[in-house]
Amino acid sequence: MAEPAELMQCMEVWGGNQPVASAVVMAGLEAWVFSKPFGNAGGGGDVYYVSSCATGRITRLLLADVAGHGAGAGDLAIVLRRLMRQFVNQLDQTRFVRLMNSHFTELSEAGVFATAVVTTYFATTNHLSLCNAGHPPPLIYRAASGRWEFLERVADTTSLPHDLPLGIIDALDYTEFEVGLRKGDMVLCYTDSLIEARFPNGEQLGTAGLLQVVNALDVSQPGDLIAALLAAIIARTGDQGLASDDVTALLFRAKGDTGHTGWRKWVAAPIVLSRGLFRSATARGEPIPWPDFTIANIGGAMLRPLGRLWRGPAARR
Numbered sequence: 001m002a003e004p005a006e007l008m009q010c011m012e013v014w015g016g017n018q019p020v021a022s023a024v025v026m027a028g029l030e031a032w033v034f035s036k037p038f039g040n041a042g043g044g045g046d047v048y049y050v051s052s053c054a055t056g057r058i059t060r061l062l063l064a065d066v067a068g069h070g071a072g073a074g075d076l077a078i079v080l081r082r083l084m085r086q087f088v089n090q091l092d093q094t095r096f097v098r099l100m101n102s103h104f105t106e107l108s109e110a111g112v113f114a115t116a117v118v119t120t121y122f123a124t125t126n127h128l129s130l131c132n133a134g135h136p137p138p139l140i141y142r143a144a145s146g147r148w149e150f151l152e153r154v155a156d157t158t159s160l161p162h163d164l165p166l167g168i169i170d171a172l173d174y175t176e177f178e179v180g181l182r183k184g185d186m187v188l189c190y191t192d193s194l195i196e197a198r199f200p201n202g203e204q205l206g207t208a209g210l211l212q213v214v215n216a217l218d219v220s221q222p223g224d225l226i227a228a229l230l231a232a233i234i235a236r237t238g239d240q241g242l243a244s245d246d247v248t249a250l251l252f253r254a255k256g257d258t259g260h261t262g263w264r265k266w267v268a269a270p271i272v273l274s275r276g277l278f279r280s281a282t283a284r285g286e287p288i289p290w291p292d293f294t295i296a297n298i299g300g301a302m303l304r305p306l307g308r309l310w311r312g313p314a315a316r317r
Contacts, residue, residue, distance in 0.1 A: 008052040008059075011289065013084045015049035015062075017077040018042060023223060027056040028123030031252035034226045038246050045073040046191050046248035047080055053089045053291075055301045057123045060084065060093065063189045063250045064116035064166075065135065076112070079103060086287035091297045091310060093120045097131050097174045104167030113167040117189050121181070124300055124307035126254060128187070131176045134165030136192050136207070139214060143184030148214045150207065151187060153177035183256025186222060188214070188229075190249045197233050197241040205237060222253050 005023035006014055014024060017037070024031040037044025045066040052059055064080065066073045080100070087096040097118055104114055115135040121128050130138070130151065140151040153175065163175060181187075190210075197205045205213075213232050219225060226249045234241055281288055291297050300307025 008050065008056075010052060010054050010056060011088055013049060013051045013081055013088060015047070015084075016081070017044055017047045017066075017073055020048075021227075024050050026050070026052050026059050028126065028255055029059055029121055029252050030222075030255060031061065031250065032223055032226055033248075033250050034230070035248040036246065038244070043074045043077070044246035044248075046246040047073070047077045048248060048250055049080060049084045051084045051088045057300070057307065058089065058091055058297075059121040059123070060088070060096075061119045061121070061189070061250060061252060062116065063135070063191065063248065064114050065191045065246070065248075066114040067112060076114070082287060086289055088289045089291035089297075091120065091122060091294065092292050093118055093129060093131060094174075094176070097133065101133070101166045101172055101174065102170060105170040108167040113165050115165045115192075119187070119189070121252075122296075122307070122310055124296075125310060126181050126256070127178060127310065128181055129176050129178050131174050132163050133174060134163060134168075136190060136195055138190075139188040139211070140179070141186040141188070141219060143182065143186075146219075148188075148211060150211065151179065181254035183254055186219070186225075186251060186253040188225075188249065188251045191246060193242055193245040193247045194229075194233060194249070196245065197237045198244070199237050199241070205233060205241070209236070222251060226251055 005025050008014065008024060008026040015033070018035070019037060020033055020035045022033055024033065031050060033048055035044070035046055035048055037046070047062070047064040047066060049062040050059065062080065062084065066076050083096060083099055087093065090096070100116065104112060116133045117135040117138055118131045119128055138151045139148050141148045164172060195205055195207050195210050213236065214229055217225060217228050217232065229249065230242065230247065279286070294310070296307050296310030300310070
């Protein structure tokens with residue numbers, strides 16, 4: 001049975017690497033997270049986080065698959081939470097991903113790597129930025145068409161390495177792309193256990209098989225979709241199809257609002273931000289969650305129309 005829905009508070013970071021089946025509600029989005037570590041352990045190598053900024057307009061969702069399980073992955077989950085906290089008020093996720101990669105590069109000699117997909121949703125414009133570091137491609141459901149498809153950027157024709165797993169190359173400039181979400185559109189992020197689910201003959205389900213499975217599901221109750229997807233995969237591959245690895249899925253749906261958070265939250269936002277900055281500045285080793293000083297972020301917190309000026313890094317290239 002799913003846990004009660006988590007109502008995200010301003011400047012909150014929620015998640016970890018423990019077993020979970022929960023709904024998460026925030027401005028502009030509602031999300032559902034399922035994670036089951038390998039062997040029913042208390043913590044696994046799949047790490048999931050959701051954060052909400054001081055005004056509630058910026059939501060960041062992270063799903064990472066760390067090589068290895070147990071205490072080491074748990075320590076890395078703490079590091080990732082710290083980074084989520086540091087960048088909780090920033091629209092631009094570029095520096096966040098770079099710092100993630102730098103941290104894993106330092107650990108690469110110990111054989112620690114990770115794949116990850118990072119998404120940042122700006123409720124004011126219903127705009128989603130995505131960065132994929134070697135992770136299986138997310139799926140997007142368009143309510144207008146009633147179909148799922150893979151959410152991938154246009155192929156890069158350059159010969160430069162890009163979008164590799166975290167920890168492979170230091171100072172790698174990870175690329176991003178942006179999509180708009182309309183009411184009812186959904187995005188599904190997952191770890192590789194879903195596409196590596198094996199049939200009794202050893203053949204893997206693969207991305208094509210996953211797409212076929214998800215397009216056959218009823219989407220009218222999104223809260224039941226992850227459970228239905230996992231059940232359908234097991235029905236196809238057998239009881240052991242998902243038994244050899246951590247299993248994690250993160251689903252979120254656009255509610256179709258424009259980031260209107262109410263006048264109370266609008267008035268309280270500067271106070272919440274100031275308190276958060278003060279607590280971080282006075283706590284030993286705690287990162288200070290500075291916002292990025294852009295018109296869309298700072299100005300948009302005071303005058304909503306200014307928030308619509310936001311253009312992500314990919315759009316500015």
